[in-house]
Structures are given as structure tokens and as C-alpha cells.
Amino acid sequence: MKQIINKIISFFARIWKFIDRKIIIPITKLILSISSYFEKSGKKIEEWISKTNNLIFISLAIAFVIFIAIDQKVLTFSESSAEVLKDRVVEAIYNEEAYVIEGLPETVDITLIGRRADILLAKRTASSSIQVDLTGLKPGKHEITLEYNQVFDTIEYKVNPSVATIIIYQKISMVKTLTVDLLNQDSLSDKLVIDDVDIDNDSVVIKGAEKTLEQVASVKALVNIEDLVSTEVGTTTLNDIPLKAYDEDGNIVDVEIVPSKINATITITSPSKEVPIKIIPTGDLSFGSAISEINSSVTKVTVYGEASAIEDLTYLPVEIDVTDLSANKQFIQEIEMPSGVKSMSVNSVTVDVTVGISVDRTIDNVKVDNLNLADGYAAQGLTEDDVQVSVVLKGVESVVNDISAEDITAYLDLSGYTEGEYEVEVNVSGTDVRVDYVSKTKKVKIKIYKK
Numbered sequence: 001m002k003q004i005i006n007k008i009i010s011f012f013a014r015i016w017k018f019i020d021r022k023i024i025i026p027i028t029k030l031i032l033s034i035s036s037y038f039e040k041s042g043k044k045i046e047e048w049i050s051k052t053n054n055l056i057f058i059s060l061a062i063a064f065v066i067f068i069a070i071d072q073k074v075l076t077f078s079e080s081s082a083e084v085l086k087d088r089v090v091e092a093i094y095n096e097e098a099y100v101i102e103g104l105p106e107t108v109d110i111t112l113i114g115r116r117a118d119i120l121l122a123k124r125t126a127s128s129s130i131q132v133d134l135t136g137l138k139p140g141k142h143e144i145t146l147e148y149n150q151v152f153d154t155i156e157y158k159v160n161p162s163v164a165t166i167i168i169y170q171k172i173s174m175v176k177t178l179t180v181d182l183l184n185q186d187s188l189s190d191k192l193v194i195d196d197v198d199i200d201n202d203s204v205v206i207k208g209a210e211k212t213l214e215q216v217a218s219v220k221a222l223v224n225i226e227d228l229v230s231t232e233v234g235t236t237t238l239n240d241i242p243l244k245a246y247d248e249d250g251n252i253v254d255v256e257i258v259p260s261k262i263n264a265t266i267t268i269t270s271p272s273k274e275v276p277i278k279i280i281p282t283g284d285l286s287f288g289s290a291i292s293e294i295n296s297s298v299t300k301v302t303v304y305g306e307a308s309a310i311e312d313l314t315y316l317p318v319e320i321d322v323t324d325l326s327a328n329k330q331f332i333q334e335i336e337m338p339s340g341v342k343s344m345s346v347n348s349v350t351v352d353v354t355v356g357i358s359v360d361r362t363i364d365n366v367k368v369d370n371l372n373l374a375d376g377y378a379a380q381g382l383t384e385d386d387v388q389v390s391v392v393l394k395g396v397e398s399v400v401n402d403i404s405a406e407d408i409t410a411y412l413d414l415s416g417y418t419e420g421e422y423e424v425e426v427n428v429s430g431t432d433v434r435v436d437y438v439s440k441t442k443k444v445k446i447k448i449y450k451k
Helices: 002-035 042-050 052-078 116-125 307-311
Strands: 080-093 099-102 107-115 129-133 140-145 156-160 163-170 172-183 193-199 203-208 218-224 234-246 256-258 261-269 272-282 289-296 300-305 316-321 329-334 341-344 348-371 377-381 388-396 408-413 420-425 427-430 436-439 443-450
Touching (some): 080 116, 172 193, 218 261, 234 256, 272 289, 272 307, 272 348, 300 307, 388 408, 388 427, 408 420, 427 436
Parallel strands (some): 080 129, 172 218, 272 316, 289 388
Antiparallel strands (some): 080 107, 099 163, 107 156, 140 163, 172 203, 193 261, 218 234, 234 261, 272 300, 300 341, 329 348, 348 388, 377 443, 408 427
16 A cells, blocks of 8 residues: 555656746746846746745646647547548459440449548548459349448448449440541631541440440541641641540540541641632612723632632622612622632722713624533424523613624523423623613513423
């Protein structure tokens, strides 16, 4: 008993020495240093501090505050808590060459439950994924459990979702022709076009479940023009072009594509052509007036675009509205860009129209042509008056006097006509747009027969 008492006394003596050495002495030194700044009350403070009881009470109060602070921190770390690790990737272990897995979630959430201190450590060592071993499972439907390999025994781990119903399919292969889809062509200069894309593979192998492969309508190489290092005239190579499979509606189908990327040689050209401007007046001038001159600030325009689009261009029409015009006038008109043309050297034109007095002149014996008749048929006029007409020219005298029958076209539009006799309207046009052409004979009679 005496030994136990001695040990208790010794224990409290060591505690007192610790408090005296670590708390009382440092605090005394601090207070003494502060009191030195106060000359008048320095002695009183020194006398007050020198009392043993005062020092003991101050030291115990500070020790108590420190103890409470540490104790609260310990309690905080020892309290039970929960935290969620979101979007942890699910990795399946199986024979990827032979099977396709459907229904396995791509990610799961993992809830950690335990003391805060343990959770902090568990988060630092937590894996970014969980693995599911499907080795040995045969094709068909299976219900599997998703589990997380526990790192700390003191932590409870809960996976959400924890159960998944999967279907395992036998993987099959199919060969598909590869097509090219050009992306972001607008990033090219308006004067450049992609003339050719030569890919190093014409076909690819797609792999997956049979029902999925049946949905694939096309496999495309997505050639992104913005990825080109050079966008100048010439050839350039683009590597690692991604491939995508699509269904009939243009939706992406998730299948394995072999190879998954290809290379392509891209040819960039700048097709161009110089095309004349043709000014076309529309509407009727004021009574008794006619156009004597049409002068344009631009007579020819260089167009850039697809070679096939600009090849057949013979002129660029520019329409000006001369309705009720009776005096000279200047028009500033936009040039309409034809389909397939990406750029033009000029986008607008200034047209000066000079107006004079209109006169009439008649040209006889203008032959009537048959246009747009279906193959296998022929047409002929029933009388001599049905194969040629007289045309009245309305325009300025100096202009109409220079026009001959060869400058005039009279024709019948026989689109949609078949075998039989018909009365058809006569159309007239001419080479000079300053003149109005009117046929005296409005309609002629013809007979259409099979050849």
C-alpha cells in the first residue's frame, strides 16, 4: 500500500514539475517582460505575480483552456462521419476479344462511413476505379455485385449501385466500306476547295454484338479541316483521323472499329474562272421610252469554287428593275453568287442606263424552234404560218436597226407534251437586252408524233 501511495505521489510530482517548467515559468517570464514597460505599476504587478497562489491559478486556467481545445479537436476527429466518392470508373475483367458486355454501369459512387480521421486517410489512398471480374461467365444475362476493395477495416464502404444486371454477347466481326466526312470546311479560305481526300484504308472491320452491328449503316472518317497544319494549295497529310459508326438516322453506334484511326492525304486546289457580267433589265419602261445604252463598271468577274460548279458558268446575270423608267439612271447592284461558287473578285456593280425614244420595227420570217420535247417524239407545224412568225422590235432606233433575224429566237416550250395536235404559245428572245421582242403571232398549231 505504501508503495502505491509513493507511486501516486511521484506521478503527481512529475505532473507538477511539468506544469512548473512548461507553463508557470514561461508565463512568469512573459508577464515580467510586459510589466517592465509599466514603470509606475511595475512593482505592484511584480508583487502580485510573485505570490505563488496567483501564479498557480493563472497557470491552471491556461492549462484548462489548452486542454479543452485539444479535447474538442480529438472529439472532432473521433466522431463518426460519411463522405461520398463520386464517379468511380468501373473496370470489367473479361475476354474482350470474344465477348461484349451490356448493362454494366460506367461509374459508381462509393460512400465511406467511419471516423473523420480514418476517412481522411481513406480518401488519400482510395482507388479511382473499381474492378469487376467477369471471367468465366458465359453469354447470357447475369446479376453481379459491385464491390470495393476495402483499404481500412475501420471504414464501411457502400457502392451505389451495388448490383447490376448485365448481358454478355458473343462478339462477331463485319467488314464495312469507309467513307469520308469533311468537318469545318468553312475554316478554309473562300478561294480554296478540298479537291481530293485519299485515305489509306478503304474498308474497316467493326466488332460487337450481332444486334448492334445490324444497326450500323455507315462508318466515316471524320476529317477535320481545322487540324490541317497547312491550308495552302497543294497536298498535305493528316494522321490519326478518328472513325465513327452511324445508324440510318445519323446517330453514333458504339462498336469497336479496327483500325480505330487512319491517315489521309488531302489535296487543296483553287479552281477559278473569269466570267462576263450580263445586265438584264426587268419590268417595262415608261410609255414611249427605251434603253439606248447600258454601261457597267465591271464587265468580267473571277469566280472561285468547286470546279464542277464553275465549269458550266457562261455569264453572271445582274438584274436591274427599270419599271416606269423615263430618264437616265444609275444602279448599284449586288451580284448574286451562283450555287457552288465560294468567292468572287467583285461583289457589286454600278450600272448606268441611258434612256431614249422608243420606236417599232418588224422582222418577218423568223423560224420557230421546238424546245424541250421528250425523246422519241418529233413536232411539226400544221401550216406555213405555224413554222415562222413576224417579230416586233421595240427600242431606240439606232439599236433596233442593227438587229437581224439571226439575232432573234422564236420557240415553243414543249415540256410535258406527248403525241397529238396542240396550239402552243410562241416565246421570243434576242441577243440585245435593250430591246423588247414581241411575236405578232401569239400561238401556233403543231402536231407531235412518235419517230
